[in-house]
Amino acid sequence: GCSGLTSVTIPNSVTSIGSSAFESCSSLTSVTIPNSVTSIGDGAFYGTPWFNNQPDGLVYAGLVAYKYKGTMPANTSITLRDGTKGIAGFAFQNCSGLTSVTIPNSVTYIGWAAFRGCSGLTEIRSKIVNVSDVSMEDYVFDNVPKSSCTLKVPIGTVTAYRNANQWKEFINIIEINDTGGEVEGDVDGNGEVNGTDLNILINIILGKDNAANYGGRANVNGEGGVDGNDLNKLINIILGK
Numbered sequence: 001g002c003s004g005l006t007s008v009t010i011p012n013s014v015t016s017i018g019s020s021a022f023e024s025c026s027s028l029t030s031v032t033i034p035n036s037v038t039s040i041g042d043g044a045f046y047g048t049p050w051f052n053n054q055p056d057g058l059v060y061a062g063l064v065a066y067k068y069k070g071t072m073p074a075n076t077s078i079t080l081r082d083g084t085k086g087i088a089g090f091a092f093q094n095c096s097g098l099t100s101v102t103i104p105n106s107v108t109y110i111g112w113a114a115f116r117g118c119s120g121l122t123e124i125r126s127k128i129v130n131v132s133d134v135s136m137e138d139y140v141f142d143n144v145p146k147s148s149c150t151l152k153v154p155i156g157t158v159t160a161y162r163n164a165n166q167w168k169e170f171i172n173i174i175e176i177n178d179t180g181g182e183v184e185g186d187v188d189g190n191g192e193v194n195g196t197d198l199n200i201l202i203n204i205i206l207g208k209d210n211a212a213n214y215g216g217r218a219n220v221n222g223e224g225g226v227d228g229n230d231l232n233k234l235i236n237i238i239l240g241k
Contacts, residue, residue, distance in 0.1 A: 003027055010062075012036045017044050017061075019089065019112075029053070033062030035085075039109040039135070040064045042089030060084075063106075065091055072097040074120075080104055087114045089137060096120045105129055105154075112137035118144050125152040125176070131164045140166050152176045155183065158190055174217070185237040187217050193237055201231055 001023070007030035008022065014034070019041030022028055028048040040061055045051040051059065056070030058078060064086040072095045079102040080087070089111030092098060100123040101115075107128060114137075115121070121144050128134055131153075151170040153161050158175045161167045174189040187197035203209040204218050204226050211218040211226045220230040220237070 001025065006030065008032070010034055010037060015039070017041065019043055020046070023047055031061070033064075035063050037062045037064060038085040039111065040066055040086065040088040042112055044088070061088070064088055068092050068095055075099050078102070080107070082106065085109065087111060089114060090116070093117055099123070100125070102126075103128060107134065109135045110137065110140050113139040113142055115140055115144055116142040121145065121149045123150050123152065124170075126161075126167075127154060129154050129157060131157065131160050131167060136166055141169065146170045148172075150174060185220055185234050187214055187220070187234070189214065189217060193234075195238070198231075198234055198238065201226070201234055205231060 003026045005025045006027045008028065009032040010017070012034045013036070015036055016039045017037060020043045021041065022045050023043050024047040026047065026049070028050050031045065031050045045061065045066070051067070051069070054069055058068050059066045060081070063084055065080055065084055066088045068091065074097045076097045077100040078098065082104050083106050084104055085106055086109035087107060091111065091114045093113055094117035096117065096119045098118045099120050101121070102125040105127040116139055146169045149170065150172045151161065151167065152174050153176070155175045158173050161173050172189060175183055175186070183193065185193040185197060187200045200209060200214070201218055201220070204211050205228065218226045218230065221233045
């Protein structure tokens with residue numbers, strides 16, 4: 001609420017800017033934030049000309065994805081910039097038009113309720129390898145449809161995500177390779193292809209299980225439907241053929 005403040009330059013010694021720090025600074029038009037800042041609290045720049053004059057869309061404050069400004073169109077897919085260090089509190093709150101988001105490995109902080117109310121999310125692709133090193137505030141994925149939204153993670157990390165606070169609430173966690181595709185033949189989505197996947201596929205073909213429970217991963221050959229051709233393809237994958 002410092003109405004006389006017109007500009008601010010944050011020094012490199014600062015790593016965090018707290019909630020509402022510059023809120024309602026009604027003359028603040030110039031903000032310089034160094035790359036050292038990794039976290040910004042909710043409302044830090046609300047009510048400032050600096051924020052109000054930003055174009056609609058995702059506003060960055062330094063290397064932090066600060067806030068989506070304006071109304072997000074339906075079926076929006078967002079890929080955060082490589083090098084992004086943080087996602088500010090409430091950054092995408094109630095962005096129901098957001099259907100997919102890609103989070104780079106550089107992110108080390110995700111703020112309070114960052115994706116709360118993103119009810120249209122169907123896919124989150126997290127490239128974060130060491131998920132336990134990410135500082136997470138509360139309610140990050142509150143009211144995100146965790147039973148239908150697929151969480152795609154780097155190969156070898158699915159167990160870590162399934163044990164990580166908040167991430168573990170997602171039902172469908174799938175490991176993906178470096179080019180973004182799922183691990184071929186990984187029906188159960190645990191990042192490995194083995195006899196368990198084979199048994200699941202057999203049960204689906206015999207009508208003892210439902211392919212819909214596996215997010216399309218049972219369609220091993222990618223031709224649509226689940227049948228003996230998928231079974232043969234999976235057997236060849238397991239045999240290294």
